[in-house]
Amino acid sequence: MTIKIAPSILTADFNHLGREIAAAQAAGVDWLHLDVMDGHFVPNLSFGPLVARAARAATTLPLDVHLMVEQPERLLNAFIAAGADRISVHLEACVHLHRVVQQIKEAGACAGVALNPATPLHLLEEILPELDQVLVMSVNPGFGGQAYIPASTARVQRLAAMVAGRGLTGVEIIVDGGVKAHNAAAIAAAGATVLVAGSAVFDGRHSVADNVAALRAALP
Ligand code: DX5
Numbered sequence: 755m756t757i758k759i760a761p762s763i764l765t766a767d768f769n770h771l772g773r774e775i776a777a778a779q780a781a782g783v784d785w786l787h788l789d790v791m792d793g794h795f796v797p798n799l800s801f802g803p804l805v806a807r808a809a810r811a812a813t814t815l816p817l818d819v820h821l822m823v824e825q826p827e828r829l830l831n832a833f834i835a836a837g838a839d840r841i842s843v844h845l846e847a848c849v850h851l852h853r854v855v856q857q858i859k860e861a862g863a864c865a866g867v868a869l870n871p872a873t874p875l876h877l878l879e880e881i882l883p884e885l886d887q888v889l890v891m892s893v894n895p896g897f898g899g900q901a902y903i904p905a906s907t908a909r910v911q912r913l914a915a916m917v918a919g920r921g922l923t924g925v926e927i928i929v930d931g932g933v934k935a936h937n938a939a940a941i942a943a944a945g946a947t948v949l950v951a952g953s954a955v956f957d958g959r960h961s962v963a964d965n966v967a968a969l970r971a972a973l974p
C-alpha cells in the first residue's frame with residue numbers, strides 16, 4: 755500500500771496560504787492536515803473553522819482535522835460544516851469518547867482518535883473497532899518543528915499489530931510530529947499508513963515540490 759503524505763499547514767506561510775496549499779496538491783500529497791489548537795489542551799493557539807473553510811476552497815484534497823482542543827464535541831460540527839473530511843480528537847480530552855466518535859460519524863466525517871506520547875495504546879481497546887483512523891503523536895502536541903520521539907516507532911509497530919490482530923483492515927495509522935525524509939522509511943516500515951509532515955514540507959527554505967519529492971523518495 756502506498757504511504758500517504760499529509761502536510762500540516764501549521765508551518766505554512768499564512769500570508770500565502772492558498773498558494774502553499776495549491777503547491778502541496780500539485781506536488782502530489784494525499785491529504786491536508788489541519789492542526790487546531792485551543793491554547794488550553796495544548797499551550798499554543800492556532801486557528802478555527804474559518805481557516806478550514808479557506809483551505810476547503812483552496813484544494814480538493816481530503817481535509818484531515820486534528821483537534822488538539824478540550825471538549826472537541828463543541829467544535830467538531832463547525833469544522834465538518836467548513837469542509838473537514840476527517841476529524842481526530844484526543845482521547846485525553848474526551849470524557850465520553852464513544853459518544854464523540856459517534857457524533858463525528860453522524861455528521862458524515864471519518865472518525866479518529868489521537869494519542870499523546872505517554873498515553874497507553876491499550877486505552878484504544880474498546881473504541882478501536884469504531885474508528886477510521888488512529889493518530890499517534892510522535893512529538894508532544896502544540897508546535898511544529900519538534901524532534902521525533904524515537905520510541906514512537908515501536909508504538910506504531912504495536913498499534914499496527916493491534917489493528918491487524920483484530921482484523922480491522924482499513925484503519926489508517928497516522929504518525930504526526932517530527933516526520934522527516936531521514937526517518938520516514940522506518941516509520942512506514944513500522945506500519946504507518948499516513949505521515950503528517952509540517953516543517954518537512956513547509957520550511958520556508960526549499961520549494962514545497964522539492965520537500966514533498968524528498969519525502970516521497972525516502973518511502974518504499
Ligand atoms: C503538533 C502537530 C503536528 C505538527 C507537525 O502538535 O500535531 O502536526 O504540526 O509538524 P512537524 O512535522 O514540523 O513536526
Ligand code: ZN
Binds near residue numbers: 930
Ligand atoms: Zn497534527
